[in-house]
Amino acid sequence: MKYSKKVIEHFTRPRNQGRLSSPSGVGIAGNPICGDLMKIYIKVKKDRIEDIKFETLGCASAIATSSMITQLAKGKTLSEAEKITRNDVADALEGLPMIKMHCSNLADEALHKAIENYKSKNKKAQ
Amino acid sequence: MYNKKTKRIYFDYAATTPVDKTVIDAMLPYFSQKFGNAMSIHFFGKEAEEAVDKARETLADFLHCKSDEIIFTSGATESNNLAIKGVVKSYWANPPAGGWKPHIITTAFEHHCVLETCQSLEKDGLAEVTYIKPDREGIINPLDIKKAIRKNTILVSIMYVNNEIGTLQPIEEIGKILKSYPVKSDDHGASKLKAKILFHTDATQAVNYFDCDVEKLDVDLLSLSGHKIYGPKGAGALYIKKGTPIRRITDGGDQEFSLRAGTQNVPGIVGLGKAIELVAQNAKRETKKIEKLRNYLIKKVLQEIPNSKLNGSLKFRTPANANFTFKDVEGESLLIALDMEGIACSTGSACSTGSLEPSHVLLALGMKAEEAHGSLRITLGKDTAKQEIDIFITKLKNIIKHLRKISGKVLEEYYGLK
Ligand SMILES: Cc1ncc(COP(=O)(O)O)c(C=O)c1O
Ligand code: FES
Numbered sequence: 354m355k356y357s358k359k360v361i362e363h364f365t366r367p368r369n370q371g372r373l374s375s376p377s378g379v380g381i382a383g384n385p386i387c388g389d390l391m392k393i394y395i396k397v398k399k400d401r402i403e404d405i406k407f408e409t410l411g412c413a414s415a416i417a418t419s420s421m422i423t424q425l426a427k428g429k430t431l432s433e434a435e436k437i438t439r440n441d442v443a444d445a446l447e448g449l450p451m452i453k454m455h456c457s458n459l460a461d462e463a464l465h466k467a468i469e470n471y472k473s474k475n476k477k478a479q
Numbered sequence: 480m481y482n483k484k485t486k487r488i489y490f491d492y493a494a495t496t497p498v499d500k501t502v503i504d505a506m507l508p509y510f511s512q513k514f515g516n517a518m519s520i521h522f523f524g525k526e527a528e529e530a531v532d533k534a535r536e537t538l539a540d541f542l543h544c545k546s547d548e549i550i551f552t553s554g555a556t557e558s559n560n561l562a563i564k565g566v567v568k569s570y571w572a573n574p575p576a577g578g579w580k581p582h583i584i585t586t587a588f589e590h591h592c593v594l595e596t597c598q599s600l601e602k603d604g605l606a607e608v609t610y611i612k613p614d615r616e617g618i619i620n621p622l623d624i625k626k627a628i629r630k631n632t633i634l635v636s637i638m639y640v641n642n643e644i645g646t647l648q649p650i651e652e653i654g655k656i657l658k659s660y661p662v663k664s665d666d667h668g669a670s671k672l673k674a675k676i677l678f679h680t681d682a683t684q685a686v687n688y689f690d691c692d693v694e695k696l697d698v699d700l701l702s703l704s705g706h707k708i709y710g711p712k713g714a715g716a717l718y719i720k721k722g723t724p725i726r727r728i729t730d731g732g733d734q735e736f737s738l739r740a741g742t743q744n745v746p747g748i749v750g751l752g753k754a755i756e757l758v759a760q761n762a763k764r765e766t767k768k769i770e771k772l773r774n775y776l777i778k779k780v781l782q783e784i785p786n787s788k789l790n791g792s793l794k795f796r797t798p799a800n801a802n803f804t805f806k807d808v809e810g811e812s813l814l815i816a817l818d819m820e821g822i823a824c825s826t827g828s829a830c831s832t833g834s835l836e837p838s839h840v841l842l843a844l845g846m847k848a849e850e851a852h853g854s855l856r857i858t859l860g861k862d863t864a865k866q867e868i869d870i871f872i873t874k875l876k877n878i879i880k881h882l883r884k885i886s887g888k889v890l891e892e893y894y895g896l897k
Contacts, residue, residue: 355813364815370885381893382524387629388828388837390889408887412811412828420862 357447360417369423371406378471380460382462389415390454393423393463397471401430407463412454418460421445431468437461485821488867492707492799493642493684494825494862498750499709505753506711517743518734521841525743534752536677542701542718542757543692549749550717555593555683558702558717559636561739562679563596565725566634566700567606574725581633582607585880586619586648589638591891592680594839597636607631615845617646617791621653628660634677639685643840643856644791645800647689650680654697675699677723683707687758688766688797699723705747709861711772714747765861770798772868773859777801779872784879790841790854801857802827804841804850805879807886813855816878822871827854849890 356364376394382449383389389411396404403426420444426434439457443449449457489497507614509530515523517531530549539546554560563583570581585597586609600606610629619637635657639650657678681699682691684746686703693701700723705714719738731740767831781787786806805813810828827838828851836842837851857871 361815361819364812364817367885381889383854385893387848388811388849390886390893392887392889392892406887408885410886410889411809412805413815416811416812422560431837 354450354452356413356417356450359417359421359445359447363417363420363446364413367407367420369406369420369427370408371383372408373404376395376406378467378469378474380463380466380468380470382459382466383411383415385410388412388439389459391415391419391459391462393419393467394472395426395464395467397431400432402426402434404430407450411459412453412456414449415459416454417446417455418442418449418457419463422460422464426464435465435468437439482550487821488871488872489823490857490859490863490867491825492863493645493825493856493858495706495712496709496860497755497862498706498711499606500756501757501799502710502750502753506746506750508659509749509832510540513745515745516734516747518732527743530745531743533793534748534755537752538583538716538718539753541691544696544718545858547736548718548721550719550738551743551751552715552717552735553700553713553744554682554706555590555704556647556715558591558704558715558738559592559679559681560596560703560718562719562725563593563636564698564728565738566677566679566723567600568728569724570633571605579631580605581757582609582629582631583634583636584611584627584632585636586610586638586855587612588617588643588840589636590642590683592692592708593636593638603863605826610764612843613646613846616794616795617641617840617844618803619648619653621649622658624653626639628676632676633674634679636679636681639680639682639691640797641791641840642684644802644844645684645797645840645858646791647685647795647797650696654678658697674724686761688769688799693718705751705754706729708754708758711747711750714744714751716751730852735746752764761861764887766798769859769861769863771796772863772865773801775865775870776857776871778858779868780875783872787879788842790846799859801859803855803857804846804853805855806853807888807890808853808879808882809886810852810854812882813878816882820874820878825856825858827856828852830843855881878887 355443373394377397378395380393382391392408394406405423409419439461513526515527517527535546535549538549575856583691597608611623680698681702683704699720706712727738729740790802810826814826827841840849
């Protein structure tokens with residue numbers, strides 16, 4: 354098993370790492386039993402992801418995929434962001450080892466849950 | 480993955496060791512100069528055979544047994560397979576009247592090659608197996624073994640030193656218990672039909688540091704491996720006490736007293752013999768030195784890194800092993816980050832293997848899955864220097880800080896949510 358340069362780069366210097374103090378939506382994916390837990394915070398303004406942050410407990414590839422997905426989603430409209438798939442994340446990272454594909458699944462799930470969370474909160478507000 | 484400019488530090492001696500220079504020198508002539516097949520009757524064969532016999536004697540001296548009780552194998556995996564499957568095979572070759580299935584007692588934290596051998600025997604309907612759990616400190620209680628003995632128990636297999644947490648098992652005590660079985664008095668004569676319960680130990684991780692006198696240990700079978708003791712990979716041995724009912728599990732030639740078919744790996748066997756010779760000469764001195772370094776390492780890690788804990792007993796432990804859990808850190812990412820700094824360790828995290836289950840050893844100790852995922856194993860060896868430990872501590876501190884920043888409070892919040 355070997356990680357790409359891009360994975361290592363995002364693992365050592367993750368982008369958008371941290372948390373938002375008053376996020377519009379939060380999504381959590383993973384399970385500590387499996388060793389990984391991912392949390393994505395989004396700040397939405399005019400249907401656009403204006404800011405995004407993540408916190409991840411997981412392997413190097415889990416950290417890199419969460420970093421990459423925040424980079425891909427930042428500045429996108431919600432419907433654009435919803436279209437991001439795990440393959441987009443893996444491709445942007447110049448590939449993931451086969452046994453690590455589920456980490457990109459997690460990133461994808463966390464982002465989509467954050468968007469859902471935002472939408473359901475907004476529905477209630479209306 | 481590591482940066483080529485950084486000095487490399489090897490802290491994974493339990494995975495494998497570098498071959499000692501003296502061992503290489505001993506092996507070299509047996510590749511192309513004295514290349515004979517030890518089974519051939521001509522000069523070339525005799526030369527090889529002599530070398531194999533000499534190694535056999537060295538091992539016999541070390542284990543305190545006779546040289547025809549040593550079988551050379553390709554390593555501890557094969558030795559363990561032969562010991563367990565061979566005994567079960569022998570049982571089925573001549574099953575007693577009544578036709579009950581034989582019963583094996585082992586532990587829940589054996590090396591995979593023992594666990595999976597037992598599991599495959601269960602699956603094939605050839606044996607029943609009891610997996611004894613260690614206590615929280617990683618030690619097997621001999622009384623638990625005693626309690627697990629059934630009428631149909633034929634074999635007990637317990638590792639001498641655990642490869643992941645380094646804990647030392649009470650082999651001698653268990654040997655004593657098994658020696659007194661079957662109990663003759665209140666057994667109404669039934670025991671007369673039954674042979675002694677055989678005792679096997681996987682001593683792979685013990686050879687470097689602990690007494691492997693098979694008489695003292697009261698074992699019938701003992702496995703060891705060359706590459707964990709500064710010898711070559713692909714060379715190991717199984718001690719089989721004379722009279723032990725066992726059948727070979729590979730068919731072919733008559734090598735190794737007809738218990739292990741296949742042309743002998745002469746250079747490997749010579750190397751294994753030399754490695755054992757060196758252990759016998761040096762072990763005591765190195766043990767003290769390594770233990771001192773290891774204790775220093777443990778003290779520093781627990782002192783310098785908050786929310787860190789040592790897994791497994793400190794008192795009953797091989798001097799070379801330290802195994803920690805760091806809260807809010809996942810082991811694979813820790814391993815990768817250390818590797819990038821040129822430091823090689825190992826982890827019980829599932830993320831490092833592709834399986835979803837974390838270390839069965841740490842789970843057997845009763846640890847939570849997330850604790851097992853956050854584990855780091857450091858194993859020292861004879862070339863370890865104090866300076867390497869100091870470098871390691873400094874880097875580890877920074878890496879843990881970095882990873883904890885990334886994980887934030889996700890774990891706490893997750894459980895808070897539930
Ligand atoms: C306790 C134990 N048993 C068995 C083995 C397997 O040994 P080998 O690599 O010689 O097959 C190992 C090493 O991985 C071990 O640590
Ligand atoms: S988080 Fe477990 S393999 Fe990536």
